[in-house]
Amino acid sequence: MEEVKLMKGNEAIAEAAIRCGCDGYFGYPITPQSEVLETLMVLEPWKKTGMVVLQAESETASINMVYGGAGCGKRVMTSSSSPGISLMQEGLSYIAGAELPCVVVNVTRGGPGLGTIQPSQSDYFQTVKGGGHGDYKLITLAPASVQEMADHLCLAFDLAFKYRNPVMVLSDGLIGQMMEKVQLPDYQPRLTNEQIREKYPWATLGKKGRDKQNVITSLELVSEEMEKVNNRLQQKYREVEANEVRYETFLCDDADYLLVAFGSSARICQKSVELLREEGIKVGLFRPITLYPYPVSQIHEYAKQVKGMLSVEMNAGQMVEDVRLAVNGLVPVEFYGRYGGMIPTPEEIVKALKEKLMA
Amino acid sequence: MTLQEIIQPENKVYGKTPLLTDTPMHYCPGCSHGVVHKLIAEVIEEMGIQDITIGIAPVGCAVFAYNYIDIDWQEAAHGRAPALATAVNRLLPESCVFTYQGDGDLAAIGTAETIHACNRGENIAIFFINNGIYGMTGGQMAPTTIEGMVTSTSPEGRDVMLEGYPLKISNLLTILDGTCYVTRQAVHTPATVVRAKKAIRKAFENTLAKKGTSVVEFVSTCNSGWKMSPHQANQWMAEHMFKAYPLGDLKDQ
CATH class of the missing domain: 3.40.50.970 (Thiamin diphosphate (ThDP)-binding fold, Pyr/PP domains)
Structure with missing residues (x-):
């Protein structure tokens, strides 16, 4: 239940x-x-x-x-x-x-x-x-x-x-x-x-039932081998990037402008979208749920249909760099943020969007 | 008599425990690590606990301990072995967990992890190699470097007014209620090797009996770091190191 x-x-x-x-x-x-x-x-x-x-x-x-x-x-x-x-x-x-x-x-x-x-x-x-x-x-x-x-x-x-x-x-x-x-x-x-032994044969539970010892380590002194370890990691990260991107959109389909925000900021931005929509301004919210892997191609696709994006964050401008990389110059990407423990209001975000992208 | 005739079970007086792998050890000739590794491997074999024993290796010369003793191992970040051992022991209470750490690892960067694991009375054994120097990085001053001892970062000898006093961390660990056994051993003579092996066995027995934390310090040589021959290093250790770090049991409950 x-x-x-x-x-x-x-x-x-x-x-x-x-x-x-x-x-x-x-x-x-x-x-x-x-x-x-x-x-x-x-x-x-x-x-x-x-x-x-x-x-x-x-x-x-x-x-x-x-x-x-x-x-x-x-x-x-x-x-x-x-x-x-x-x-x-x-x-x-x-x-x-x-x-x-x-x-x-x-x-x-x-x-x-x-x-x-x-x-x-x-x-x-x-x-x-x-x-x-x-x-x-x-x-x-x-x-x-x-x-x-x-x-x-x-x-x-x-x-x-x-x-x-x-x-x-x-x-x-x-x-x-x-x-x-x-x-x-x-x-x-x-x-x-017993289930762990079966599912995760690498785990160090004691050597019982195995001929070979298990060793958990990140050490590899031979450069050629350490490069191989890194290659394996990079391959895994590419797989993560291909399979695990998660995001949510709110009124993005007909949007002229996008707010891009994650976590708490996205909650606030949802209200800003509603306020802007009441004024007849077509704004949507794109919320990355996975910050790594980042929804690069999804944001890039939206960049083809909107006039600009505003990254809204409770910091001095961090995720905005990834939004810009994803947009890759197709449309202007601006930033609005509050920091040091301050939380932006929906109205501040509305004002920032108008000033930075619609002026 | 041919060689084949000599190599018969009835003639066997000494054998290598199968728990010691055939991987050539990277330790310098004369170093104490090899002897301590062998003793730990022998005790694990004799107690029949190979299947349930998990070792936590340090950062330092013994970083590759897992290549030499055929059990499951985890390689920790510098100083953090007791934190790893804490979790392994708590999550696998039926296992036998030990850390193997040098003086820089245990008594400098990992002091907090050491003291708190001992204070919680984690059911683990801590094997502590104290050679008064950072061996792997090339012979720098350690927290346990004795007064006047020359190292690459105390080239005029350790000046206690400038660099503080050698840290007698095993003594400090005895006052913690979580430790059940704290002893200081050496492996430079046949007699000390026999005593050291008994101490290792006791530490493992305490661990299996869930009596709390056992700490076995091995006052050791680093003849390369000390710039001495193995024989000179043993003599120097007996003359100087044992004054600062006298051998014997510090606590046994």
Whole structure:
């Protein structure tokens, strides 16, 4: 039976984790996402599903616990907010390099530095352009509602194991803290060690039943071999780009102008579209759901039919670079953003569109 | 008597455990790592726990430990092995998890992970090679470098007023309630090798009995880093290192 509940985005993450068969959560408190760990500790999933929940000594430890758990073929995750995610970049690079599946939730806040605890989308670059060292990619999902917090968490685990790659759920303090109705997923049993041995023959569960040892590592000192490792990774990323692009459109078909926005910004932009439509201005909203892989060709196709696009973000202009790359000069691409924890109003966005694209 | 006649089971006095692979070790001649690897492999074989043992390798000279001992391994980022081991132990409580770490890995960059894993009393064994130097990167000063010891980043000898004191991290770990066994061993003589092997066995037994964290420190040589012959290095260790790091059990509960 599917249940509908009223809850915060952060609580939805915790509920969904237990329900989608998560084996372990390792995290460290940081505003505005501490409810994830708090909710898990209240729900005590170790009594119900056997899921391990552990408060680590730092985000560095959290992500390395995730590495250890992922190496055993377990469904493991962590969550944090921007400064904590910065600390995890080393671990994420290792996890990507060792080709391990895991889920990381970033409930972002304004930076740089200690910044603010208010919502922001200024971790876009860090998430989709690298963050840690080396050529790697994080599959990135951008939920725009509490419902999607739950849905994306489960999807993130599926994608992580499909591609043996870390998946980031890039949320923000607005979605993490706001309460909405959520239809929670059904309980999915955790895999047994025997099932893991069968499904994930690479997992380090102990050598039992195998002639060959399993080794989880990202190390390869011979350059020729390390290039091959990178080739394999790049091939995987091309496959992800071909198969996993997700996006949503709102009144785009007859649009003269497009707002492009993800997550919280997209929620606000939806209202802006309605306001502009009331004035007779044909505007649509294009919402990338996967930030990596980015809906490049889809945005390019729309560029052939609109007069311009406005990228609306809660940062100083990050995703706009990808919109411009996708549009490739066909039409003007402008940017409007608020940052440092400020949230744009629908009216501000209406004004920005008129000034930047219609003047 | 021909060679074939000599190679008979009844004449066998010593054998290599099959857990040690045939991969040639990259360690310098005279280095303690090879001996400690062999002891760990022997104990795993003798205890019959090859199928349930998972090792966590460090960053440092022992980064390739997984090439030499035939069990499942995970290779950690520098200093993070106890965090990996924590998760493996919690998610696979019936397994036998150990980390193998050097002094830079365990006592500098990974200090927080070490202390907190020990403080939580994770059911893991920590094997700690203390040779007072960063071997792999070419002989820089380590947190455990003893006073006056010359390294490439303390060319005039470690000046404690400038660079702080050698970190006696095993002593520090004894005061944590999560540790059940902390001992300091060496492998430079037959007698110390025998004692060190007993300590490794005890650490694994504690782990299987879920008694908490066991830490076995091996005061070790790095003759290449120390710029000595293997024999000189053993002598220098006995004369100088053992003063700062006296051998014996620090805690046994």
